[in-house]
Amino acid sequence: MKNIFNETLESLENTLVESGFKAFSARQIFDWMYKKDIRDFYEMTNISKDLRAFLSSHYTFGNIDIFTKQYSSDGTRKYLFKLSDGHLIESVLMAHDYGKSLCITTQVGCNIGCSFCASGLLKKIRNLSVAEMVMQVLEVQKEAKVRVSHVVIMGTGEPFDNYDNVMKFIDVINSPYALEIGARHITISTSGIVPKIVQFSEESKQVNLAISLHAPTNELRSKLMKINDVYPLEALMKSVKQYVAKTNRRVTFEYILLQDINDSIEYADALSDLLRGLNCYVNLIRYNAVDEFSYEPTEEDSANRFYQRLLKRGIQATLRREMGADIDAACGQLRTKKTI
Ligand code: SAH
Numbered sequence: 001m002k003n004i005f006n007e008t009l010e011s012l013e014n015t016l017v018e019s020g021f022k023a024f025s026a027r028q029i030f031d032w033m034y035k036k037d038i039r040d041f042y043e044m045t046n047i048s049k050d051l052r053a054f055l056s057s058h059y060t061f062g063n064i065d066i067f068t069k070q071y072s073s074d075g076t077r078k079y080l081f082k083l084s085d086g087h088l089i090e091s092v093l094m095a096h097d098y099g100k101s102l103c104i105t106t107q108v109g110c111n112i113g114c115s116f117c118a119s120g121l122l123k124k125i126r127n128l129s130v131a132e133m134v135m136q137v138l139e140v141q142k143e144a145k146v147r148v149s150h151v152v153i154m155g156t157g158e159p160f161d162n163y164d165n166v167m168k169f170i171d172v173i174n175s176p177y178a179l180e181i182g183a184r185h186i187t188i189s190t191s192g193i194v195p196k197i198v199q200f201s202e203e204s205k206q207v208n209l210a211i212s213l214h215a216p217t218n219e220l221r222s223k224l225m226k227i228n229d230v231y232p233l234e235a236l237m238k239s240v241k242q243y244v245a246k247t248n249r250r251v252t253f254e255y256i257l258l259q260d261i262n263d264s265i266e267y268a269d270a271l272s273d274l275l276r277g278l279n280c281y282v283n284l285i286r287y288n289a290v291d292e293f294s295y296e297p298t299e300e301d302s303a304n305r306f307y308q309r310l311l312k313r314g315i316q317a318t319l320r321r322e323m324g325a326d327i328d329a330a331c332g333q334l335r336t337k338k339t340i
């Protein structure tokens with residue numbers, strides 16, 4: 001039996017047609033599942049009895065259970081889910097003035113192993129299914145009694161290392177027959193898997209792409225992110241330029257400010273030189289300290305200096321405010337504490 005939340009509208013239509021039913025019923029089924037929150041095929045009263053029987057014998061509704069949750073005073077909520085095989089994954093709900101944004105996990109663990117990231121402490125065990133990603137949104141909406149308006153694919157895992165499932169997940173949450181989260185409200189973040197950036201630029205999806213850069217030189221980036229040895233800055237920047245040319249979309253570069261590591265004015269200048277002329281902006285991120293590592297977040301004054309320098313040199317940038325600092329909100333922290 002398959003979890004029905006793995007299906008995109010298109011794949012469900014194909015299954016129905018192959019089994020002698022009408023493609024159109026897929027929309028009705030999605031309507032029951034996503035708009036009316038029905039979890040029993042026999043309650044789907046506008047589809048035929050035969051189809052209800054077919055669905056019941058082929059599909060389940062699956063589930064992921066909330067294992068623990070933490071609420072921050074700033075409205076951030078962090079959830080640790082237990083999957084059906086016992087693995088733990090996390091999602092973080094953030095309250096912004098423009099809506100509610102949910103940070104989604106794509107893999108159990110992560111193999112990229114960046115030197116500052118708690119998620120990389122636990123090696124990848126497996127990819128998440130489409131259903132396990134969709135259910136993060138559904139369960140959080142139910143628990144927090146909110147509509148998730150924005151999704152950031154920035155939890156544990158490298159989304160481009162689980163490419164096909166992540167693309168289907170985007171289809172489901174974006175579909176007007178399912179969760180209707182606007183493509184421009186969806187952001188996918190990658191550590192820089194070059195061939196997948198190229199592939200992604202062919203998808204004609206209107207979702208935002210964010211690249212975890214964190215350093216403007218190969219020497220420093222390789223120290224922070226060993227993926228840089230496989231896809232160094234020249235190759236990465238080439239693929240990003242291709243993406244921008246192909247999609248006409250602005251790309252975001254994420255840059256965590258690490259005290260005395262990548263936050264000097266010289267690095268701000270090198271970063272401006274690297275990005276000059278590209279349709280992009282830089283998201284300066286405050287580092288959430290991780291017990292296992294000695295990195296510290298850059299102090300506010302230095303962070304501001306770095307930010308102002310980028311602006312002065314013509315690079316658009318934002319200095320992101322910290323969210324959920326009181327609840328282990330850094331990626332992977334909650335799960336790491338419960339697992340190690
Ligand atoms: N694997 C993907 C997406 C998940 S990580 C990627 O690396 O892009 C999402 C973002 O969180 C990345 O930019 C990552 O560098 C950042 N991040 C990881 N650990 C962090 C921490 N302790 N504090 C702040 N940001 C962190």
Ligand code: SF4
Pocket residue numbers: 110111112113114117118119120155156157158191212331
């Ligand atoms: Fe994996 Fe991203 Fe963490 Fe690097 S920053 S270890 S790619 S989750």
